Amino acid sequence: MKITRRTLGLMAAAMMTALPAIAVAEYPQRNITLVVPFPPGGGNDAMARIIGDAMTRQIGATVVVENKAGAGGVVGTQAVQNAKPDGYTLLLGHSGTMGINPHVYPAATYHPTRDFTPVGLISEIPLALVVNKDLPAQDVTGLIALAKEKPGELSYASSGVGTGSHMAAELFAHDAGIEVAHIPYRGSGPAMTDLLGGRIDFLFGVIPSSHAQVAAGKARALAVTGAERSPTMPDVPTMQEAGIDGYEAALIYGLLAPAGTPDDVVAKVNASLNAVLADPAVQEKLAVDGSVPRPGTPAEHRAALDADLEKWGALIRDAKIEIH
């Protein structure tokens, strides 16, 4: 506690003094706006504020987080799409807004790599498959067997249509060939409430907060959806290890700029982002939401965005997920 307090104090002090001192002729010359297409208080917002705060000290300009919520992230995303491509308006984009929305919302007419300039990946968030503590299934195979025994009778919760928790579950049902009922909630909190209350059989949730319930004995984790096991719950197998071949569902997060942003500006922001992601203090804060940092080049981000868009598009087509 003491260390954190001192570091935080130092950070604040650095923030105050660093600003006016650095005055470079090139980018950045004024505040950079980082648009979060969701309301304050969620995981997206927290990530943006952690990154923005750290970059403010790194890049020599204040990174102001602006929440532009609406229509599942479409409003804020489109605002950045139409912003001036000068590097002063950035977007926090993720699998939901970039990979899933274009397949789901008629209003989301943008393309993640054609209408935006990828700046760099921030992190990946794998999820955990969590079941109600009274469910007889002890592992993923058991869950699948149970679902096959009673087709359509098991229910899973999601934090809304088209969210990562919905898609991860649909991918699971599709790969395992089971029929389960989808019960959407407004956010992950209410979804978890009904799982704890015994009305929901399973859900895919963010690892740390799921782990908190698991550790308290209120739920059980059967698998994690990343390619590797999570350091938070090292005993829990990945979905592949648990027998679902090729299953991987981690949500990717990254910084994007409007299409046509100059390369040197992109390079500068990318360098700053990567420097920030290398900071253990930042890593520790990001880990609260289960984020695994994925520093890299803009080109890698572009490839990841294209692959993500294709992956979720294929699932939505194959599984015939009915979304309007």
Next chain:
Amino acid sequence: MDLMSNLALGFQTAMSLQNLGLAFIGCLVGTLIGILPGVGPIATITMLLPITFGIDPVGALIMLAGIYYGAQYGGSTSAILVNIPGEAGSVVTALDGHAMAKKGRAGAALGISAIGSFIAGCIATVVIAALAVPLTDLALRFGPTDYFALMVMGLVFAVVLAHGSVLKAVAMILLGILLSTIGSDLETGQARMTFGSLHLADGIDFAVLAMGIFGFAEVLRNLEGGEQRDVIKGTMGPLLPTRDEMKRSIAPILRGTGLGSVLGMLPGNGAVLAPFASYTLEKKLSKRPQDFGKGAIEAVAGPESANNAGAQTSFIPLLTLGIPPNAVMAIMVGAMMIQGIVPGPQVMTESPTLFWGMIASMWIGNLMLLVINLPMVGMWVRLLKVPYRLLFPAILIFSCIGIYSIDNNPMDVVFTGGFAIAGYLLIKMGFEPAPLLLGFVLGHLIEENLRRAMLLSRGELSTFAENPLSLILLMVSAGLLVLSALPTLRAKRDEVFVED
């Protein structure tokens, strides 16, 4: 006992000079922003969230809690003074609170809401400290069927809230729920009645609707002139509640606290019902129910206490489960995550200073509110002495700043203007706006829980009857409805028109 040592730890944490200062600043700034008409606690916390970064986790959460209480009290202040509720709970406060202000008793209304909130806060703090953990598991048993039944009961309260024609009140409730269905459908993501507008995709904002249909419509009515606006300038009477008013308020405050404490701890946002339930209860128990809606102090004391108690106990699911029961608590979760804390059941055991420090700071926050606000009552009341020809442009400017600041979107201001005209016309037709707002607030919850219950029961309506809790709640609702309809029916038989 454990409780005592835990509380001692909590007070030790919360009483540090730094944390006391943070609680004070939080309450003060929260009150100042919250008093902007239309700006409720959610908007206030959102706006002020960034100032808590850079403070240590305990301090930041204590300050946020202070902002929350401050914003809530600020919201009640603008509801009483200018009839503009910033959140659902203040709708009830506005009804009789503003009526009291018109009678020259604004000070008494503000005073009793501060005192009632303080008493409610003290009791709710003890409830949380002593019962949070055992009650959590109980609250988890509440499922969609129960919430549906509870919200239906809330709609019955809305009928009681109206003092004119029951038929017209029902029409307004239905219209309110209808308005709440605008926007993206939760289950399919389909846009409903948005006419392709992205602005409507997330539905109508409560503050936009409430300010237009309640506050601005009131301004338009006052502009018609007549004796109404003179009353505001009329004699004031004693500034604070009189001894008699205090005596009449004590029981409602305690009952409101009880209702609020119980409803607030439900993880499905039960707190939203607390003030409405309290109003209904007080009106049913009162010897002079005809005074309700015309400035009955019980109708301010009860609901305000219920609101504050509910606000307080809605921390329970957050603290013991890490699950936010409403939008305000969701922001608290976000603040915790930024501070590096994973919300969950482990917070209690792993960070006892945080857990108990926050509980203790709730009590301190309530004390601060009393200390900050009682001296300010005189100032607010004097504000009403400004001649109306200047007061109303000021109200409009403050309101427009408030509405614009919620989302930094001028479209919201335009919508507010539209609702103002609609609200004005509705009043002209003899409709009351309060039931519409309650219908709007409960609409989402009713529809979502109904559809969720039907999904979970695979379409069996009997799920409501098999579940004892929802069955009881639905039966109580039916009973209440009959009770409130009876006088009207009798009156009709006697060929006497429903008088307000």
Next chain:
Amino acid sequence: MTDQTHPRPGPGRALLSQDRVAGLTLIAISGFALWASSDLATGTLRFIGPGMMPKLLAALVGVTGVILLVLSFLKPGDAMPAIPLRGPVCVLAGILAFALTVQTVGFAVAAPLLALLAGLADKDMRWGELLGFAAFMTVGCILVFKVGLNLPIPVLIIPGIIQY
């Protein structure tokens, strides 16, 4: 909230009684909502569609409207009160002016515009007083909300010259 102060014309046989207008309005709203929600699937009880609640509610609003309308013919009711135009028109104009200017020109223009336009709504309005008050309010609000509380509301934007 109902009229306590408006002189009641008393029970009469006015063609436009309050309840009759109310009933017709509800029916109109109902019709509009039914039309607006006609593209939404109603669904079944097991799978309640997105359109079930809107359509059901719209229909119920219509039913209350019809009842009000029918009752208005069966018994005498209050006449519809007069609706003065000056207040609503001025206030609405002020609000719209604020909405149009706040983001493009800034609060320093939007606020006085709102105060002046809306101020016209009152018969007791005095120009000098209103102008002074508008200026006072604008400066005061800038000091409190922009300088003091740092709300992200633009104060004055003149492209190329000032952006605060």
